[in-house]
Amino acid sequence: MHHNAPSPTILLLFFAALAVVGSTAAAAPGKQDDPQKRFARKDANSDGFLTLEEFKAGLKDKALEKADKRFKKSDSNGDGTLSFDEFKAGMPKPKG
Numbered sequence: 497m498h499h500n501a502p503s504p505t506i507l508l509l510f511f512a513a514l515a516v517v518g519s520t521a522a523a524a525p526g527k528q529d530d531p532q533k534r535f536a537r538k539d540a541n542s543d544g545f546l547t548l549e550e551f552k553a554g555l556k557d558k559a560l561e562k563a564d565k566r567f568k569k570s571d572s573n574g575d576g577t578l579s580f581d582e583f584k585a586g587m588p589k590p591k592g
């Protein structure tokens with residue numbers, strides 16, 4: 497590989513990539529995001545319960561395919577909605 501000076505195109509791509517990475521990181525649920533915030537964000541009507549629709553909102557493809565199972569599994573009292581406790585219990589547990 498030659499060490500040429502970066503062309504304007506390369507620089508543009510570089511900054512575009514940075515922007516994409518930045519926005520993806522901001523949009524994706526971070527590891528430090530606490531369950532309460534995730535729950536509140538999903539609870540579109542803020543009634544303290546997640547319906548299946550609310551639970552699936554924003555998910556796509558594979559996550560969406562798993563959502564039904566996860567929802568049913570998490571819904572421990574079978575009332576068709578997830579309380580915060582149920583939501584939290586159904587989340588992958590952080591290690592440590």
Ligand SMILES: [Ca+2]
Pocket residue numbers: 539540541542543544545546547550
């Ligand atoms: Ca709700």
Ligand SMILES: [Ca+2]
Pocket residue numbers: 571572573574575576577578579582
């Ligand atoms: Ca429930």
